[in-house]
Amino acid sequence: MNAEETGALIRRLRRERGLTQAQLAGILQVSDKAVSKWERGAGCPDVEMIPALAAAFRADAESLLSGSMPVNERDEGSMRRLKVYQCPQCGNLLTATGSADIACCGRRLAPLEARPCDEEHALTVTAVGDEWLVSFDHPMEKGHFIAGLLEVGYDRFALVRMYPEGGREMYLPRLPGGKIYMICAKDGMFAHR
Numbered sequence: 001m002n003a004e005e006t007g008a009l010i011r012r013l014r015r016e017r018g019l020t021q022a023q024l025a026g027i028l029q030v031s032d033k034a035v036s037k038w039e040r041g042a043g044c045p046d047v048e049m050i051p052a053l054a055a056a057f058r059a060d061a062e063s064l065l066s067g068s069m070p071v072n073e074r075d076e077g078s079m080r081r082l083k084v085y086q087c088p089q090c091g092n093l094l095t096a097t098g099s100a101d102i103a104c105c106g107r108r109l110a111p112l113e114a115r116p117c118d119e120e121h122a123l124t125v126t127a128v129g130d131e132w133l134v135s136f137d138h139p140m141e142k143g144h145f146i147a148g149l150l151e152v153g154y155d156r157f158a159l160v161r162m163y164p165e166g167g168r169e170m171y172l173p174r175l176p177g178g179k180i181y182m183i184c185a186k187d188g189m190f191a192h193r
Helices: 003-016 021-028 032-040 047-057 061-066
Strands: 083-086 093-096 114-116 123-128 131-136 146-152 157-161 169-173 179-184 188-191
Touching (some): 003 047, 021 047, 047 061, 083 179, 083 188, 123 179, 131 179, 157 169
Parallel strands (some): 114 188
Antiparallel strands (some): 123 131, 146 179, 179 188
């Protein structure tokens, strides 16, 4: 940890949040002199303080420790580039339409790669008015269940989260140019047709 780089980053993030040194000190339950010392590069926060700093700034701990926070170039996200991430720890489903560094439960996540549906992950999709009725025979038991159904259209997407105790059918809106995906908690993501 470089004290000057970490201090400069803490100062930048504090100012971005519109906080004074005293306000940040109050949030962290330290003295404003400690915050001043960190920002001047005269010392570093204790390692135990990093999670609280990360939470206060809505930043990741690794960036605070390294003293730099890379900024993604604006890449005009698009539904064609929608990526889905699934946390193996808590099962959370996250999405991004452009370049992203996604983490959950302390782990960096890689985007799921969609594979064609196989027999176990087959979907039956029926048009019902302006919606799709999506049904499947996949098990819905703890540890192996359908975590979500996703439809990606030209200009938006619909993600429906599912749980082990849930049923085996769900309605999705019919989106222009939509493609439907199934996300299995154990086996990953599958593309319908």
